[in-house]
Amino acid sequence: MFESLSSRLQGITERLRGKARITEADLDVALREIRLALLEADVNFKVVKDFVARVRERALGTDLLTGLNPGQQIVKIVHEELVEVLGGARHHLALAAKPSVLMMVGLQGSGKTTTAAKLAVRLRKDGKKPLLVAADVYRPAAVDQLVQLGDQIGVEVHTRPVGTPALEVARSGLEVARHRGVDVMILDTAGRLHVDDAMMDELVRIVGSVTPAETLLVVDAMTGQEAVRVAEAFHAKLPVTGLVLTKMDGDARGGAALSIRAATGLPIAFLGTGERTDGLEAFHPDRLAQRILGMGDILSFVERVQENVDQGEAEQAAQRMMENRFTLEDFRSQLNQIKKMGPIGQLVGMIPGAGQMAGAAQQAVDSGQMRRIEAIIDSMTPEERRRPDIIKASRRRRIALGSGTSTAEVNRLLKQFVEMQRMMKMISGGKMPRIGGGLGALLGR
């Protein structure tokens, strides 16, 4: 549904070909695309305005670097600016005191409880003794949720009977932490709206009582334009020290992070990925910048592949590729695996530089080309799939008939398969061809 910035800028690149400098008029066209791309990535419109102004200033009159076309050069400037705004020094949790209090705050459903458990796992890995404190006394079963997570990761959870005020849960938690020699008390609080004064006051009182060393604002990566207002409100009332951006395993661009950074200057401490308790990553400005720009995310691609591909089958196929025994049968099962990974356009779009191909790949699927390829292979005998060289004219006619395609299509597939085998030989021989060439060719591009 969304075009990535790089594909948006392709058209401009065409227009600017052969020019040595970027003129103001060229730039205006490009900046419009950048503005739209950032808005689609949910960057706050005010932040976009300032940001685009800065890019404009830098790009104007910049001499073109050799090897980069004007479109690429503008993307490079945007990327550098993004990293600049997002980055700065990495946030290290200041948890020297024993016990230190680490408090989680945020809107409802942003992922505070899950993140609390993930932080406990991480801190323990760093040799600290954590204690989880369940101070969400409002949401049904919120305490149960933390208790179950604590059980699962083997971390103690401090709870108080239903009806105990959150402040009292926090205070008694700190006492327990002191007695048990706990290093870090992780305080889970109820989700609340930044405009809910009574609920915000509750947090202010808790802060006054347990003095958190770190207060992390948990923000859903899918948050839209309101992210700035939410973060500013929490920041104004509470000593927020950093952000955790959750649900980063989704396909939201995460522009909210940029908005909040620009508006509040708060550092991004962690990214939450996935529902497992080990899904907490350190923040890399570079990766997030690329994601906001839709420049492809090779790591997400790898993760998606790992999640969906049958490891054993993949290894066997790889083995046969290396030994140059890769058959149409293997190819057929790979097509199946690719289909399991979801919309192919989205998948290909994750490969850096393959943005252009994403549309083509999706179109190939939508137009039924993928199904035709499958039908052709399915109409072959097992012997033919293993040894395509035996497929002569009469077999080709039979396969075309059986698959409801034409002999020309059968020919094309066979030819491309031979080409693919040749490339595999090159890969196993250490000569790396262009990424995506093989698949692109097979999909008729």
Add this chain to the structure above:
Amino acid sequence: MFWRRRDEPPEAPAAPEAPQSPDALPEPTTVARPRREPSGMGLRARPSGLGARLRTILGAGSAATEATWDEVEEALIGADVGAETTLELVDAARTRFRAEGGRSGDDARRALATELRDRLVRVGSGQFELGDAPSVILFVGVNGTGKTTSIAKLAHRLQAEGRTLALAAADTFRAAAVEQLRIWGEQLGVAVIAQRAGADPGAVAFDAVVAAESRKLDAVLVDTAGRLQNKQQLMDELAKIRRVIERRLPDQPRHVLLVLDATTGQNGLMQAEAFSREAGVTGIILTKLDGTAKGGVALAVADRLEVPILFVGVGEEIDAFAPFEPEAYVEWLFAE
């Protein structure tokens, strides 16, 4: 596995019970939050909202110029309507404004309001019919949008209409999700159909349909685990839950409600697209409209994917839930 198996045996689905009187309700399992004051459709105007911005831009007396429309665009984008839908909307509003010979900011404002409302009404926003018994209602959405809470709220509402109900806990994945639904069931006096945590959600959905038939219920509300729309395996699981229901009862689930968080940005469109593709979404519940978020992405979803907005969630209270009214929503957007 994410979920730790519990030692107790799976509980058999509880028998349906008549709503209990308040003093017969079990011990409170949660604490009530400090209550916030609601108003029309539960929505409250906020001084810093879109309306005030539009009022500044579209001042009553002054003439509407090109710059005015640019600013209107910005205001809508700021409300999460999204660049593409905003451009279309503003174009349409401008055309209407000219066709009607509009001059003032007020005229422009009216033209925009009409365009917004028409789009919402056209796709059937706000129209929810339970239909012949039994109705299976499937709740879907990404994590943390408020599916379970919305189920409780809709159940409460249907109960007030005298409908007989059951809730089904097909979120067998997230820690304590089953308990969360059970607590709501207890508070409402509605039977909760559940299996052990970690059980096959399809099996729970099946139980729910069987219960709806055998107990002759008006509706069964099926909770599902939150899932990000780009996790194909989880989306396949959802499609399977749907198929299980369909196979047992043709034409069911009658309603597949996508629960959309009003604070969500443009990813909401991708959510709606994917959930529609895999589960056949029939309507949207727009939650958390009691903050400062305007839920503009739901407008984009309604307009571009032609999925109606059916209900809004406007607070933590069980009754902070109302049928979506296009008129009231647009008025609220424009309120100062």
